Amino acid sequence: MKITRITDKKVSLRRTIDTGTEQQRKDVQDIIATVRNDGDKALFAYTKKFDQVSLSSLLVTDEEFTEAYRELDKELVDIIREAAANIRSFHEKQKRESWFSYDDDGTMLGQKMTPLDAVGVYVPGGTAAYPSSVLMNVIPAQVAGVKRIVITSPPNGKGTLPAGVLVAAKELGVAEIYKVGGAQAIAALAYGTETIASVDKIMGPGNIYVALAKREVFGIVDIDMIAGPSEIVVLSDETARANEIAADLLSQAEHDKNSSSILVTTSMDQAEKVKAEVEKQVALLPREEIAKASVEAYGHIYVTDDLETAIAVVNELAPEHLEVITENPLACLPGIKHAGAIFLGRYSSEPIGDYFAGPNHVLPTNGTARFSSPLNVDDFMKKSSIIQYSKQSFEKNFAKVAKLARLEGLEAHARAVEERLK
Numbered sequence: 001m002k003i004t005r006i007t008d009k010k011v012s013l014r015r016t017i018d019t020g021t022e023q024q025r026k027d028v029q030d031i032i033a034t035v036r037n038d039g040d041k042a043l044f045a046y047t048k049k050f051d052q053v054s055l056s057s058l059l060v061t062d063e064e065f066t067e068a069y070r071e072l073d074k075e076l077v078d079i080i081r082e083a084a085a086n087i088r089s090f091h092e093k094q095k096r097e098s099w100f101s102y103d104d105d106g107t108m109l110g111q112k113m114t115p116l117d118a119v120g121v122y123v124p125g126g127t128a129a130y131p132s133s134v135l136m137n138v139i140p141a142q143v144a145g146v147k148r149i150v151i152t153s154p155p156n157g158k159g160t161l162p163a164g165v166l167v168a169a170k171e172l173g174v175a176e177i178y179k180v181g182g183a184q185a186i187a188a189l190a191y192g193t194e195t196i197a198s199v200d201k202i203m204g205p206g207n208i209y210v211a212l213a214k215r216e217v218f219g220i221v222d223i224d225m226i227a228g229p230s231e232i233v234v235l236s237d238e239t240a241r242a243n244e245i246a247a248d249l250l251s252q253a254e255h256d257k258n259s260s261s262i263l264v265t266t267s268m269d270q271a272e273k274v275k276a277e278v279e280k281q282v283a284l285l286p287r288e289e290i291a292k293a294s295v296e297a298y299g300h301i302y303v304t305d306d307l308e309t310a311i312a313v314v315n316e317l318a319p320e321h322l323e324v325i326t327e328n329p330l331a332c333l334p335g336i337k338h339a340g341a342i343f344l345g346r347y348s349s350e351p352i353g354d355y356f357a358g359p360n361h362v363l364p365t366n367g368t369a370r371f372s373s374p375l376n377v378d379d380f381m382k383k384s385s386i387i388q389y390s391k392q393s394f395e396k397n398f399a400k401v402a403k404l405a406r407l408e409g410l411e412a413h414a415r416a417v418e419e420r421l422k
């Protein structure tokens, strides 16, 4: 890990987003077109080609759920339940209600909140099939009031899905789970097939084929953010412990070789200790190769003269996750403007948020915390504006409307309001 002493805040963690090759874009367009034409037949064929399994049905069966519960430790099921309760309780506080306002002249204005009818959650295959991401995507949708929630995920070699994913989904009451992945799953969710009815919004991360397919179908359906590799920034002063900082940095480095782990500290002595700790701890991880590559490519330690400069550096980085491990973390909070999730103090290690505390772990990456927010209940709702004018409010205002319409050269608009006078 490189250590740099800095006096200004000119740093960035922006990484180039993989936008795929020409060939990959073409492949994805072909897959989408084939699914639109051939429906389920195409889904079975692509599953055989890309996931090397021949399925007899796309929908997860009751036997598969039963087997998943048999496979998973009972204690883990209880922990999933407790995490789900925490996540639900946090998101319930986010829910916005419709509102209406009334004026003395009889005008009624308002905003009606309506949940989306149907959403699809993509759960990636392989080691990235995180049960925690099932909770984080499904629970806000349920709190919003979405009636139909569908999960799709590529089947493993045994032709089923990981037990943790199935148990997490079942615990939330989601039973419509299809064993299909990649661009073909996204096409099915957007356009529908004989078995899979289309949805209105598609959530969840995936590989380049999934990301490109989501971009392709955007407009036919809505999509969530395109999440980049995980990021963590630790802001510390000399009071923090090097071994704990190193462990937290590595927690995100193990996600992906493109993840980034950055320390911004006021102490050079601590910076050197953290660097040594990272080197020591990384060698003990089962995912050593990934974590090492990530730390080498995107790990960095910045040392500043004071906390004020350190906070300015953090705002410039606008990280997905920020840990504040200083003598008084709460005192730093007013100065922090840009971060997806802010973890305060030594006991708020980042994985607490990934799994359990309640806030969502789907967060803005790549500096987008400057303008976007964690996944939340609003992402599953939409607003309609309500306008009701009375005769009195109409008579007071119609001439102003007609004048504005004629300023824009829109005569029919002006006449529409004037027609009511006849």
Ligand SMILES: NC(=O)c1ccc[n+]([C@@H]2O[C@H](COP(=O)([O-])OP(=O)(O)OC[C@H]3O[C@@H](n4cnc5c(N)ncnc54)[C@H](O)[C@@H]3O)[C@@H](O)[C@H]2O)c1
Pocket (backbone or CB within 6 Å): 027, 046, 050, 051, 123, 124, 125, 126, 127, 128, 154, 180, 181, 182, 183, 184, 205, 206, 207, 208, 209, 210, 227, 228, 229, 230, 256
């Ligand atoms: N940002 C996040 O929060 C986050 C979280 C978890 C996972 N991820 C990402 O999810 C991804 C998981 O990748 P994965 O591949 O294991 O699972 P995946 O589910 O994203 O993709 C698997 C599918 O890719 C398709 N595919 C594979 N090769 C193909 C080809 N040559 N042509 C067309 N389609 C092809 C197949 O249909 C297969 O079913 C990783 O890139 C990981 O970084 C991101």
Ligand SMILES: N[C@H](CO)Cc1c[nH]c[nH+]1
Pocket (backbone or CB within 6 Å): 130, 132, 133, 229, 230, 231, 320, 354, 361, 362, 363
């Ligand atoms: N830290 C990831 C988001 O950046 C989420 C996650 C899932 N499982 C473990 N972590």
Ligand SMILES: [Zn+2]
Pocket (backbone or CB within 6 Å): 230, 251, 252, 255, 354
């Ligand atoms: Zn994580």
